[in-house]
Amino acid sequence: MGKTLVIGAGGVSSAAVHKMAMNADIFSEITLASRRKFKCDEIAEGVKQRTGVTIATAEVDAMDVAAVVALIRKTGAELLVNLALPYQDLKLMDACLEAGIHYLDTANYEPEDEAKFEYRWQWAYQDKFKEAGLTAILGSGFDPGVTSVFATWLRKHKLDTIRQIDVLDANGGDNGQAFATNFNPEINLREVLAEVRHWENGEWVPSAPMTKKVEFDFPGVGKKNMYLMYHEELESLKTHFSEIERARFWMTFGDAYIMHATVLQNVGMTGIEPVMHDGQEIIPIKFLKTLLPDPGDLGALTKGKACIGDIATGMKDGVEKTYYIYNICDHEECYAEVGSQAVSYTTGVPAMIGAAMVLKGLWREPGVWNMEQLDPDPFLEMLNTQGLPWQVHELDGPVSF
Numbered sequence: 001m002g003k004t005l006v007i008g009a010g011g012v013s014s015a016a017v018h019k020m021a022m023n024a025d026i027f028s029e030i031t032l033a034s035r036r037k038f039k040c041d042e043i044a045e046g047v048k049q050r051t052g053v054t055i056a057t058a059e060v061d062a063m064d065v066a067a068v069v070a071l072i073r074k075t076g077a078e079l080l081v082n083l084a085l086p087y088q089d090l091k092l093m094d095a096c097l098e099a100g101i102h103y104l105d106t107a108n109y110e111p112e113d114e115a116k117f118e119y120r121w122q123w124a125y126q127d128k129f130k131e132a133g134l135t136a137i138l139g140s141g142f143d144p145g146v147t148s149v150f151a152t153w154l155r156k157h158k159l160d161t162i163r164q165i166d167v168l169d170a171n172g173g174d175n176g177q178a179f180a181t182n183f184n185p186e187i188n189l190r191e192v193l194a195e196v197r198h199w200e201n202g203e204w205v206p207s208a209p210m211t212k213k214v215e216f217d218f219p220g221v222g223k224k225n226m227y228l229m230y231h232e233e234l235e236s237l238k239t240h241f242s243e244i245e246r247a248r249f250w251m252t253f254g255d256a257y258i259m260h261a262t263v264l265q266n267v268g269m270t271g272i273e274p275v276m277h278d279g280q281e282i283i284p285i286k287f288l289k290t291l292l293p294d295p296g297d298l299g300a301l302t303k304g305k306a307c308i309g310d311i312a313t314g315m316k317d318g319v320e321k322t323y324y325i326y327n328i329c330d331h332e333e334c335y336a337e338v339g340s341q342a343v344s345y346t347t348g349v350p351a352m353i354g355a356a357m358v359l360k361g362l363w364r365e366p367g368v369w370n371m372e373q374l375d376p377d378p379f380l381e382m383l384n385t386q387g388l389p390w391q392v393h394e395l396d397g398p399v400s401f
């Protein structure tokens with residue numbers, strides 16, 4: 001159906017490219033390009049073994065717009081799927097505009113020298129994409145991504161309005177490591193240690209990281225401590241569903257993770273400013289990333305389940321209702337299917353489905369769109385058949401935490 005160029009060859013990319021190859025009727029030709037070609041070749045080898053599909057590989061620096069444009073033209077791709085890092089989003093959007101193809105990513109732009117992720121930089125591309133007749137889909141992972149589509153589905157089928165929404169992300173997986181992040185360590189630690197904000201009554205309410213803790217009994221996972229965090233879908237959800245009074249994001253962390261992250265932060269290892277070491281300039285968090293396990297290698301070691309979803313309260317025909325909509329995903333089943341742990345899988349599968357929506361022409365409105373602005377039904381139908389089945393239950397009332 002369509003030629004696709006995937007940029008970035010990490011854990012998320014590996015899961016996404018495997019699932020694209022398993023849907024060869026939609027993804028007729030796949031090229032995988034990244035900074036280091038051997039990483040692409042390793043993924044291509046795994047894809048060939050598991051699916052029999054051959055994918056092309058290439059080396060490219062995503063920050064080099066001319067090089068990306070040349071690669072797009074060479075491959076004839078009609079869609080670029082950005083599974084590199086948030087720092088590259090704007091350059092890759094520029095390359096898509098120049099080459100005249102559609103764009104999709106899983107994380108919003110963040111300047112490398114400032115740990116501040118916001119949508120305003122990418123939203124500023126709205127007119128350019130509209131005028132070019134091209135589509136850019138932002139945040140097609142699980143959170144953001146599926147959690148935003150879940151919210152839209154609830155608002156389309158179960159609720160007339162959403163008054164409050166909590167996104168709950170539990171990873172009950174154990175990888176046996178003293179300390180490891182389950183996606184890119186640099187991006188993960190910048191996110192986790194950022195100032196917390198949640199949306200309440202028309203304003204952002206700030207709080208210190210890792211201070212608001214609640215125990216929650218997650219379906220399939222069990223009781224876990226979850227912490228209030230800032231996450232990018234809060235910004236887009238409160239913008240696109242303007243009736244929302246309160247939007248919060250929660251993620252589970254074990255005590256060992258909190259202890260390590262706190263110590264690393266206290267000693268300056270998570271710093272993003274360059275420091276001099278033995279006459280050489282280094283950026284502490286980049287050095288730390290080099291020391292930590294590569295999340296892409298944790299698949300074989302991780303056991304347990306993840307559960308991610310939304311609890312939303314709102315009105316339906318004048319009556320207040322609360323729903324919990326979620327997916328439960330098993331780390332070992334993901335590994336058996338595509339050689340990835342559940343965090344890469346739960347991000348890579350929605351990236352593939354978002355890309356399929358564009359290639360099938362179902363999500364093709366020109367412009368720049370967050371996931372909650374698009375029709376949730378075909379996306380969620382495919383989520384059910386592509387390894388991430390979801391369920392929805394009515395709760396007795398709004399959350400009490």
Ligand code: NDP
Nearest residue numbers: 008009010011012035061062084107141142143144183184
């Ligand atoms: P990884 O670090 O494993 O992979 C990133 C890949 O991008 C690497 O292959 C890296 O190359 C490549 N890359 C980095 N810089 C460049 C560049 N300048 N040019 C070309 N390639 C480059 O990250 P993950 O797979 O864990 O995460 C990928 C993305 O997914 C991130 O943006 C992350 O924020 C997002 N994500 C989204 C989630 C969601 O639910 N929405 C959840 C989890 C992650 P090299 O190997 O050479 O370093």
